[in-house]
């Protein structure tokens with residue numbers, strides 16, 4: 347089996363996150379979910395939520411699905427590094443993405459979501475595509491959509507072709523040669539943290555020299571920005587007129603009309619370049635002439651994150667073989 351579905355920016359002006367249409371249950375209920383390689387819970391806004399926590403999201407109503415079955419006495423609760431959180435109970439139901447169906451997929455129904463999720467009216471939930479070891483369901487943890495679908499797939503892979511301010515695709519079970527140029531460079535994945543953790547071979551700022559240095563980080567479609575060690579940030583923002591690290595805004599900001607260099611990172615011998623336009627992320631507040639950078643420091647996170655700002659500069663193959671690997675190509 348294979349599947350292919352759109353990755354749609356939730357906001358027309360800034361790539362905060364991307365959502366993908368999915369069908370759940372019988373008759374199918376269509377929700378738009380954030381496919382997230384940085385977590386492993388599939389959870390949705392549901393009919394169990396208080397109305398006060400719903401602001402325009404589409405909810406999943408298990409009672410309206412003849413194939414929904416409650417997973418009795420199972421609950422879940424997740425808190426993300428940005429402080430957002432959700433929790434609830436668990437059903438299993440039919441789950442279809444771009445023509446690829448998994449029966450008996452665990453669908454975690456929210457009974458409570460934090461305000462940052464309520465405020466995101468275009469995100470109806472998340473599809474975790476990290477490793478199932480991170481799943482928070484108790485007493486028995488549940489498998490991700492990818493782990494459930496893998497045995498039925500032509501190839502045990504999914505690919506991310508995210509785009510800057512436009513619609514990209516997630517493909518499941520096949521690699522679309524038309525979506526990239528040159529070759530795909532595969533590097534090993536360390537699965538023990540539960541994320542798609544790999545080692546980049548270094549970086550360059552603009553047209554400067556490439557600095558060969560190992561950067562251990564995760565490929566995370568669920569995080570908007572790139573978070574890297576402070577030494578790399580200093581090297582980058584030193585080249586940006588008026589850039590400062592702002593306590594007020596919690597990161598590097600600069601005048602929106604400043605000229606930004608591109609940022610290149612290494613995957614083995616290969617090089618992926620993030621255009622400067624991706625790094626001028628967004629005004630700090632609507633209409634401000636101060637912009638927030640798409641590259642930020644990972645010093646307070648304890649982990650380096652290659653989020654959407656980096657992923658949308660490449661065609662990325664999440665290969666779930668034994669052992670898993672991750673592939674990067676220019677496009």
Ligand SMILES: CCNC(=O)c1c(-c2ccccc2)csc1NC(=O)CNCCc1c[nH]c2ccccc12
Nearest residue numbers: 363380382384385426427428430566568569647649
């Ligand atoms: C900023 C969101 N990212 C994180 O918290 C995160 C961290 C992390 C850990 C410590 C401190 C900061 C971040 C490690 S892996 C990782 N990645 C994820 O957790 C990926 N899932 C994010 C889901 C998510 C959280 N808040 C949202 C708001 C809109 C759309 C999606 C989300």
